[in-house]
Every structure is written in C-alpha cells, then in structure tokens.
Amino acid sequence: MGVNLRKIAEPKMIELEDLRGKKIAIDAFNALYQFLSIIRGMTGELLRDNKGRVTSHLSGLFYRNMNLLETGIKLVYVFDGVSPKLKSVEIERRREIKVQANQMYKEALEKKDYESAKKYASATSHLDNQMVEESKKLLDLMGIPWIQAPSEGEATAAYLNASGQVDFAASQDYDSLLFGASKLVRNVTISGKRKLPNRNVRVDVIPEMVSLSDVLSLNGITREQLIDIGILLGTDFNPGGFSGIGPATALKLVKKYARIEDIPDLKGKIDFDPDEIREIFLHPQVLTREVDLEQNGPKKDELERFLVEEHDFSKERIETALQRLDAQKEKASQSLEKWFG
Numbered sequence: 001m002g003v004n005l006r007k008i009a010e011p012k013m014i015e016l017e018d019l020r021g022k023k024i025a026i027d028a029f030n031a032l033y034q035f036l037s038i039i040r041g042m043t044g045e046l047l048r049d050n051k052g053r054v055t056s057h058l059s060g061l062f063y064r065n066m067n068l069l070e071t072g073i074k075l076v077y078v079f080d081g082v083s084p085k086l087k088s089v090e091i092e093r094r095r096e097i098k099v100q101a102n103q104m105y106k107e108a109l110e111k112k113d114y115e116s117a118k119k120y121a122s123a124t125s126h127l128d129n130q131m132v133e134e135s136k137k138l139l140d141l142m143g144i145p146w147i148q149a150p151s152e153g154e155a156t157a158a159y160l161n162a163s164g165q166v167d168f169a170a171s172q173d174y175d176s177l178l179f180g181a182s183k184l185v186r187n188v189t190i191s192g193k194r195k196l197p198n199r200n201v202r203v204d205v206i207p208e209m210v211s212l213s214d215v216l217s218l219n220g221i222t223r224e225q226l227i228d229i230g231i232l233l234g235t236d237f238n239p240g241g242f243s244g245i246g247p248a249t250a251l252k253l254v255k256k257y258a259r260i261e262d263i264p265d266l267k268g269k270i271d272f273d274p275d276e277i278r279e280i281f282l283h284p285q286v287l288t289r290e291v292d293l294e295q296n297g298p299k300k301d302e303l304e305r306f307l308v309e310e311h312d313f314s315k316e317r318i319e320t321a322l323q324r325l326d327a328q329k330e331k332a333s334q335s336l337e338k339w340f341g
Contacts, residue, residue: 002173035060044121143296
C-alpha cells in the first residue's frame with residue numbers, strides 16, 4: 001500500500017543523469033510488481049513465452065536495468081524475506097482486492113471494454129516463487145548483485161542507504177523514509193507516461209528524490225513523529241489509518257500532541273499497539289553485515305540463452321541492448337583515458 005507522504009515530503013524532480021555513478025538499493029518486490037502491473041497487452045493480458053510462462057517481470061527487469069546501467073548507475077536489488085506478523089491483515093486485504101479485480105477484469109473482457117479490462121488487470125498482479133527465482137537468475141546473468149533480506153526488502157534497502165553502503169534507496173513507497181532511508185528516489189524503475197487514475201490524462205513519469213533530513217526540518221518534526229504521521233495515515237501494519245485524517249491534518253496533530261496516543265479525538269479509537277508499529281520502523285529486521293555490491297559485466301551468451309531460447313525474447317532486441325551497454329562502457333573508458341591517460 002505505502003504511506004501517502006507526498007504532500008509533506010515535497011519530492012524534488014531529477015534526471016536519471018543526476019544518478020550517474022551512484023549506487024542505488026532497489027526494493028525488488030516493489031519494482032517487480034510495477035512491471036507485472038504495467039507490462040501488459042492491449043486487453044490487459046500478461047506477456048508470456050510459448051510455454052505459457054509469464055515474462056512481463058523479466059522484460060521489465062532486463063530492459064529497464066539496461067537503461068539504468070547504460071546511464072552509469074550502479075544497482076543492487078533487495079528481495080523480501082518473512083513479513084512481520086502485523087502485515088497479515090494488509091496481505092489479506094491485498095488478496096481480496098486481487099480476487100475482486102480479477103472478476104471485474106473478466107466481466108470487462110466479456111463486454112469488450114478493453115480500457116477497463118486493462119485497468120482491472122493491473123490490479124490482479126501476483127508474484128510467485130518461480131517469478132522471484134527467475135528474477136534472481138536474470139540479475140545474476142546481468143552481473144547485478146542482489147540481496148535476500150530477512151524481512152521487508154524496503155527496510156534493508158533503507159539500512160544500506162542509512163549506513164552509507166549505497167547513495168539512495170529506491171522504491172515507489174514513502175515507507176522507506178519511515179525505515180530510515182536518508183535519501184529516497186522514486187520512479188527509477190519505471191519510465192515513459194502513466195495514466196492518471198479515473199482520468200483520460202497521461203503524464204510524464206519523472207524521477208524524484210526525497211531527503212529525510214529535508215522532510216524533517218521542513219516540517220519541524222522528528223523521525224519518530226514522521227512514523228506517527230504514517231500510522232495516522234495508515235501503514236502496511238495498520239491498513240486504512242484513521243478516517244478523515246489526511247497528511248496535513250496528521251502533521252498538525254502530531255506536531256501538537258507528539259504521539260498519537262495523546263490525541264484527544266482518538267481516545268478509545270486506537271485498537272492496536274502503536275509501539276509495535278514504531279518498533280518495526282525504528283528497529284526492523286535487516287541484513288546488517290557489509291555486503292558485496294560489486295557490479296560485474298553481463299554473461300552475454302548465457303543471458304541470450306535464458307531470454308531468447310528459454311523465454312522467447314527477441315534476439316535482435318537483446319543484442320541491440322547489450323551493444324548499447326558496450327558502447328557506453330567504451331565511451332566511459334575513453335573519457336577516463338582522456339583525463340588520466
């Protein structure tokens with residue numbers, strides 16, 4: 001779900017070029033769900049190979065990563081481990097939404113309402129273990145490191161950033177800030193244009209950067225208070241938040257009362273333990289050891305076999321992408337020789 005902090009976070013628009021040479025830890029599940037949601041056919045169907053296996057996630061992972069690598073960005077993907085028990089309600093809520101969306105998708109197809117069908121189809125996205133393992137294999141073949149987190153991938157990505165091992169944590173969700181990421185980048189694993197919800201309007205998808213210290217100083221709050229704002233709005237560990245409270249109101253209440261337990265209007269309405277949620281964000285289960293973030297080159301022959309022979313990708317498109325990456329590396333090498341040769 002993700003906490004909606006946009007109105008108080010005030011993200012700054014950036015260019016991908018601004019991230020050249022930077023290390024970015026990407027919330028893997030967040031990115032893969034984006035690919036499964038967006039990379040679909042005209043009627044909402046997922047891309048598949050000739051054996052019926054879904055390939056939308058592989059397509060997004062390969063082509064978007066090639067663009068990022070070509071820009072000179074260094075990547076590491078962080079995969080989810082075991083979710084906190086408090087997330088079980090949110091996981092069930094998402095499952096129910098997928099069931100309902102799947103039914104509406106079928107009904108839209110029967111009516112030949114393909115625009116609605118595609119909208120509902122994107123809400124049915126499901127990531128299974130086979131897709132996860134295929135994604136890890138593809139990253140290995142591309143020479144991109146990945147990490148298996150003990151719990152929330154977003155939390156470990158935030159830790160890598162906060163501890164200085166990477167320059168940014170990347171996710172679409174602002175929860176990364178609650179987990180302590182010092183610098184969050186959004187819209188890195190998606191590009192192009194997106195349709196605004198319930199409007200026939202498309203807008204450019206532009207990368208954004210949010211600094212935790214800027215958010216805190218701009219709003220005059222502590223990270224602990226930011227977490228309480230998130231709880232008021234609703235997190236993965238208390239879905240829905242509190243009715244009638246938006247970002248501006250949440251900020252005002254937390255600044256006035258410091259903790260949600262002290263807000264008079266919420267007396268008797270808090271049916272969970274806020275400290276449990278605070279503990280998840282302040283002291284999450286993360287991979288605390290130093291990790292090897294060495295970027296290796298792609299294993300071209302094995303990569304082509306995996307994508308072209310096993311999953312029916314276009315050989316010409318794969319080769320073209322790899323050639324572009326080689327050209328970028330050659331250009332970078334020549335530039336270094338110019339300055340240090």
